[in-house]
């Protein structure tokens with residue numbers, strides 16, 4: 001049984017005030033230290049946007065990447081995968097990477113001009129550097145009480161993905177980012193913790209999907225990117241309403257959530273809502 005879970009925010013768009021040794025960068029990486037008494041699991045969710053910041057911050061925060069047990073990638077965008085090659089250099093031997101196979105599909109942004117925003121390495125390069133790609137579309141149990149969500153069921157009409165493009169079967173088309181997923185963790189006696197990368201699938205969709213696959217209704221914590229930085233009033237309002245109803249004890253929005261949405265969530269949930277920053281540690 002999970003006795004203790006400690007999260008360290010390694011890479012984030014802002015850095016903890018007063019901690020000048022940690023750098024801020026548009027990206028996300030969260031280190032999870034899971035204590036099971038006799039066993040311990042060291043898990044890295046995402047790797048920030050580049051090797052330099054990822055390794056600098058890991059060192060500044062005294063995180064030993066050579067002893068990681070598993071890396072999970074929330075989706076294939078560069079700001080979550082960009083530091084992977086640097087992390088692999090530090091890892092002892094080979095390491096499993098839990099991710100959806102479409103993280104390597106063409107990831108594009110079209111406005112104002114077409115740009116590649118996928119991982120800055122190929123699958124072959126990652127494998128040559130020691131990655132064992134697990135290519136998982138569905139949910140997976142990765143430790144007692146800890147699951148990856150796999151593809152998130154899209155239920156909420158207000159949480160439609162837009163602005164991303166890909167190429168499928170020779171056609172240039174909108175990317176609804178099927179690879180987007182999160183971690184769902186059972187915090188004994190408290191409820192469900194959902195740890196997201198960008199939550200492109202929608203933060204409410206992601207929470208509801210995590211509740212469904214774990215069978216845990218009680219929501220305890222939601223931590224990570226909520227992808228509301230470019231959302232309109234209506235969507236921010238609908239998200240704040242839904243989160244108020246879901247009633248988590250801890251809400252830590254960061255990365256792509258955007259300042260406007262964070263302020264609105266703080267209004268809706270009061271002191272339970274605190275923005276994330278690199279250098280933060282969270283005990284669940």
Ligand SMILES: [Zn+2]
Pocket residue numbers: 075077198200
């Ligand atoms: Zn993204």
Ligand SMILES: [Zn+2]
Pocket residue numbers: 027028077079080197198225255256
């Ligand atoms: Zn992102």
